[in-house]
Amino acid sequence: MRERIERIDPRRREVLLGYLLVLPSLLLIGGVILYPLIYNVYLGFTEVPLNPDQSPVWIGLENYETLVNSDRFWEATYNTVVFTVASALLATALGLAVALLFDRAFRGRRLARGLVLLPHVTPIIAVAFAWQFMLDPLWGNLPDFLAWLGIYESDVGLLQSRDHALQMAILFDVWRNFPFAFLLFIARLQAIPQSMYEAATIDGAGRFAQFKDIILPELKGTILIAILLRFVWEFNAFEPVWLLTRNLETLPIYAYKSAFSTYNQGLGAAIAVMLFLFQLVMVAVYMRFVGEDEL
Amino acid sequence: MTVRENVANGFRIVLDGHRRSSLLSRIGFYVATALTLLFSLYPFYVMFITSISTNESLYSRDRGVIPKSFTLEHYEVIFGSGSFPVQTYFWNSLSVALVTSVIALVVSILGAYSFTRLDYPGGTLIRRGIIVVYMLAAITLVIPLFQLLVRFDLVDTKTSLYITYTVKTLPLTLYILWNYFRSIPVEIEEAAFIDGYSRLETIARVIVPVSLPVLVAAFLFSFKIAWNEYLFASVFLQSEALYTLPIGIETLDSAFQNVWGEIMAASIITTLPIIVMFLYLEKYMVEGLTAGAVEG
Amino acid sequence: MAEQRRKPSESSSLSESSASGAVHVDGLTKQYDDVVAVSDLDLHVEPGELLVLLGPSGCGKTTTLRSIAGLEHVTDGTIHFDDEDVTRQAPQRRDVAMVFQSYALYPHKTVRGNLQFPLRKTDISGTEATERVEEIAELLEMETHLDTRPAQLSGGQRQRVAVGRALVRQPHLLCMDEPLSNLDAKLRVETRSELRQLQQRLGITTIYVTHDQEEAMSIADRIAVMNDGRIEQVGTPEDVYERPANEFVASFVGDPPMNFCDPDDVQAAGIETPQSAAGSPDTIGIRPEYIYPTDSRGEPAAGDRVEVDRPSDPVVLTVELIEPVGRAYEIQLTGHGLDLVARLRTRPDDVTEGDSSEFVFDLDRLTTFNDAGEVV
Numbered sequence: 024m025r026e027r028i029e030r031i032d033p034r035r036r037e038v039l040l041g042y043l044l045v046l047p048s049l050l051l052i053g054g055v056i057l058y059p060l061i062y063n064v065y066l067g068f069t070e071v072p073l074n075p076d077q078s079p080v081w082i083g084l085e086n087y088e089t090l091v092n093s094d095r096f097w098e099a100t101y102n103t104v105v106f107t108v109a110s111a112l113l114a115t116a117l118g119l120a121v122a123l124l125f126d127r128a129f130r131g132r133r134l135a136r137g138l139v140l141l142p143h144v145t146p147i148i149a150v151a152f153a154w155q156f157m158l159d160p161l162w163g164n165l166p167d168f169l170a171w172l173g174i175y176e177s178d179v180g181l182l183q184s185r186d187h188a189l190q191m192a193i194l195f196d197v198w199r200n201f202p203f204a205f206l207l208f209i210a211r212l213q214a215i216p217q218s219m220y221e222a223a224t225i226d227g228a229g230r231f232a233q234f235k236d237i238i239l240p241e242l243k244g245t246i247l248i249a250i251l252l253r254f255v256w257e258f259n260a261f262e263p264v265w266l267l268t269r270n271l272e273t274l275p276i277y278a279y280k281s282a283f284s285t286y287n288q289g290l291g292a293a294i295a296v297m298l299f300l301f302q303l304v305m306v307a308v309y310m311r312f313v314g315e316d317e318l
Numbered sequence: 319m320t321v322r323e324n325v326a327n328g329f330r331i332v333l334d335g336h337r338r339s340s341l342l343s344r345i346g347f348y349v350a351t352a353l354t355l356l357f358s359l360y361p362f363y364v365m366f367i368t369s370i371s372t373n374e375s376l377y378s379r380d381r382g383v384i385p386k387s388f389t390l391e392h393y394e395v396i397f398g399s400g401s402f403p404v405q406t407y408f409w410n411s412l413s414v415a416l417v418t419s420v421i422a423l424v425v426s427i428l429g430a431y432s433f434t435r436l437d438y439p440g441g442t443l444i445r446r447g448i449i450v451v452y453m454l455a456a457i458t459l460v461i462p463l464f465q466l467l468v469r470f471d472l473v474d475t476k477t478s479l480y481i482t483y484t485v486k487t488l489p490l491t492l493y494i495l496w497n498y499f500r501s502i503p504v505e506i507e508e509a510a511f512i513d514g515y516s517r518l519e520t521i522a523r524v525i526v527p528v529s530l531p532v533l534v535a536a537f538l539f540s541f542k543i544a545w546n547e548y549l550f551a552s553v554f555l556q557s558e559a560l561y562t563l564p565i566g567i568e569t570l571d572s573a574f575q576n577v578w579g580e581i582m583a584a585s586i587i588t589t590l591p592i593i594v595m596f597l598y599l600e601k602y603m604v605e606g607l608t609a610g611a612v613e614g
Numbered sequence: 615m616a617e618q619r620r621k622p623s624e625s626s627s628l629s630e631s632s633a634s635g636a637v638h639v640d641g642l643t644k645q646y647d648d649v650v651a652v653s654d655l656d657l658h659v660e661p662g663e664l665l666v667l668l669g670p671s672g673c674g675k676t677t678t679l680r681s682i683a684g685l686e687h688v689t690d691g692t693i694h695f696d697d698e699d700v701t702r703q704a705p706q707r708r709d710v711a712m713v714f715q716s717y718a719l720y721p722h723k724t725v726r727g728n729l730q731f732p733l734r735k736t737d738i739s740g741t742e743a744t745e746r747v748e749e750i751a752e753l754l755e756m757e758t759h760l761d762t763r764p765a766q767l768s769g770g771q772r773q774r775v776a777v778g779r780a781l782v783r784q785p786h787l788l789c790m791d792e793p794l795s796n797l798d799a800k801l802r803v804e805t806r807s808e809l810r811q812l813q814q815r816l817g818i819t820t821i822y823v824t825h826d827q828e829e830a831m832s833i834a835d836r837i838a839v840m841n842d843g844r845i846e847q848v849g850t851p852e853d854v855y856e857r858p859a860n861e862f863v864a865s866f867v868g869d870p871p872m873n874f875c876d877p878d879d880v881q882a883a884g885i886e887t888p889q890s891a892a893g894s895p896d897t898i899g900i901r902p903e904y905i906y907p908t909d910s911r912g913e914p915a916a917g918d919r920v921e922v923d924r925p926s927d928p929v930v931l932t933v934e935l936i937e938p939v940g941r942a943y944e945i946q947l948t949g950h951g952l953d954l955v956a957r958l959r960t961r962p963d964d965v966t967e968g969d970s971s972e973f974v975f976d977l978d979r980l981t982t983f984n985d986a987g988e989v990v
Contacts, residue, residue, distance in 0.1 A: 048429035129347070139355065145362075146588050283464075288464075295457065298457065509720070512710060
């Protein structure tokens, strides 16, 4: 065996080794991501019978017709869009604000930076339930607090109605995701040399001018990346909404319920295909404006 | 929403500028920091306090922020009773996360080494593809995956999680390792070749020891993603004996009314390992070494 | 495992000189996409000799070295160690050792670990290996640092560990890629003579790459001057210095470099220009140390070096600048269209900047060049 390996040109040996080492990764990603994606497209054109031994039946564009004609689909789309846009923009804005806040030397900086990340790294199931409890009209503190701030009436069920649930879901999602933007911005801010600020101060530039002329240009790219990534991820987010309330239906939830509550897997697949198409568009936008080395 | 926008804007205007510390701005800074931390951490406070509050203080209508009496009974309930076998759920979460992370790490070391050091057609394509794949979301895949698992008779098995979780973390670990391997000077490997070691031996004896901290970080990121995961577990697992902690908590909530104390206790148990792990990873994340690696 | 690579020499003690073999490179060509780094290169290294590959950056010397070591795949040509064709062998199998410019020590291992690592892939093990490691450490004066990590060592110490790691298994061939360029000047000079002594004592065939011609001249048995992927000349330091094959070698070797003059100007200055079989030369060269000021009698006066067999007639030249350089003086001279640098050991007495004075050339040391090569 060794002799047979030796007889192969050393350059080709390296190429073979290269393929061999990357093969497990490729097989896994190919089998568990790429193939199901394609399979999903196929499923979107079928009706899947309850009996697992029977194959799916081809029904063409029927699922898509159903969706386009259903109020439920459009309502879910509305919810998803509002949720995505609001959450992405607010999370990025808040992440930026906190990054600017923490971009200075102070005692306990490392601790503060670490603590601020906690909402993002902890299991979503745990924090979702904490929020559920906080928002509970009977047992939670938040409704009273928010009423005191003058935002809501004190006896409104904040997770009950669609509109309130949407607002609360956005709030929860921003809470959970602003640390992500915070990380991106902090990394970027730390790369700005101190000398730039000093030069500007000597030139008489005030705080706001410094923000506008030094910080903002450096961060433009990062802001775009942060918003784009959050767009992609929020549009497809399932857990943040599903675990917080059952009174808000976004497209991912609609897909999930179709497939696993009403066992209409074909319809669920069709919705998933549309979600995927949206992702592709966002990825294309990302590639076009950012390029893949910026991550 | 406008209130929050206003508040955020207020922060920005007050604090924009750097390195000047008049008393007013210092006070403003500390207030803003305190509010930020309060905002981030309050739900954790609620989680913790609720888990140790007596039911009486939980379910009384005139609740303040600080409850009146404490107890450990919720923890006793979830550890003792048969209706919420926390030990089982914990063990399932732990074993799945560990196995997933080990597999992901091994596969990633080989794969990342391959497209960092070795030159072959398609290498760049693979690298770009990894980043694209990373942006995909689980919901798009859960339905066809479920179908495939049914076909292969893997529904309701831990194996289904091993496979799907590994793939969920793979783009991330590949990226982290690729990023780090790039910075290792090639000469160190060449020295090993000259000393008589094959590439595989060099990976094991030189690359791995030199990359140890990053390998640990990649392992822990994998672990976190697997540990926190909800969607795949809720769809692929059906028997309670296999449930992971997230599913277990949900079961607790749907099966009973007013078990908030127990739910929070279970939540604390689910969250604690991540916080511990996070103490190690925090350096990597805050230094922006793996910004963007946090998703999942 | 034993057949895995060429066996190291039988002697287990390092102080005995081991039987090292020869290296034959024939027609070596290395091409990257459109760039040809090395072109049809022939080189033969004698057993036990220290051959220096000398040349400017980008001339292909490092590429050649790496190809011989096996770290680059050759596009064309063959490489033999003694009689064995190693062209297609992986570096793991060739009995080569290499000292990298950056040392490339294993950062996670101690000095001892670094020295032991190569031995694990040979037949040498156990107590014999430990002894070898300690011998080498002593030889390089690193025995007190055996349990330190590279990060805690100075640059010079790391360099010694790198050399030690290369020598510990007594390879057939030792390759060194600018091993001294990261050291400061003083250390460089000290270390290079230590390296030379070590190499001679152990008798290991060595190929050494550098761009520093002074370094090459001081340690080499033979020098191969390279330019643009080709070898311009191979010879002893003296060969290459006194009898350069062409203008490139003449200008690259020697500091300050050889003066190149237009034959017409030389003639106008009244200096007899040598003729050759091929007609009148294109360029005439003379090394700075062969230009002498004259004393009161019109004889060349240059301190201890007064033996000039065939001095030229005195030429009047203007002294532009007298520059003390270390232990010598460089003098810039102009006149008759010539622009020259002379090198003297002592400061000339009656010569000052701005003056004109008489200078004499050693006619035996004139080198003539045609369009590309030398013709005597």
